[in-house]
Amino acid sequence: MQYFIIVILVSICGSALCTEAEWDENKKYCSEKLNVNLDEARDAVRGRTKEADVTKDIKCHFLCMGERQKIIKDGVFQPQVFKQILSAVDDKVLLTKATEECSKKGTDDCDTGFKVATCISRNDLRKYM
Template sequence: MKFFIVVILVAICGSALCGENDWEDNLKQCADKNKVKLDELKDALNAKIKEADVTNDMKCAFLCTAEKEKIIQNGAFQPQVYAEAVAATADKDQVAKITSECNLKGKDDCETAYKVGVCIAKFHNK
């Protein structure tokens, strides 16, 4: 499970220089900013919480983090940023599938970040 979380953190990070601690710091800052619990965010990312129970504040915490990591810019998934971030650790075919299938759009930027994050997590959890 720890490996899976590290892969997701690096995948969403958007920079080969961004480490797990940077991601955790950004996620914590964004959780605090949006007044949500860090554990709830991680559970939502891993689909341990029903989508209907994921609050808009939780989705906006994902957006905040994804924007800090540059994987979401101007409300849109940045497949090239993701691909570059995971190039050294991920299977090339899987990255191509993720960049194609996870290029999702929600009703607003917060929902977009949530949908993209869950989609990426789904692929890495297989």
């Protein structure tokens, strides 16, 4: 369990020095910045909400989180950073497959953030992030 928490914190903050408080602060920052309900965001990224019904603010929430994780920069997915963050994943085939799948560009930066987040969720990588 401690290993899981460390992997999450490293992926969100980009360094091993991130604390659980910083993780919560990042999540809170993005949700407050965009006035997003975290339960609604979670449902959207896990496919419980039709993509057509996902609001722009929810999509931008995932862009915000991706930027804070440094896996999205200037609206572009950063596969090398993604691989580095998830270097602890034992299944390298899954990691390579997910990296290729998550490299898709959306219709705008927020859509890209949402596509990356849903890709991570779809490939069951959220347990590593």
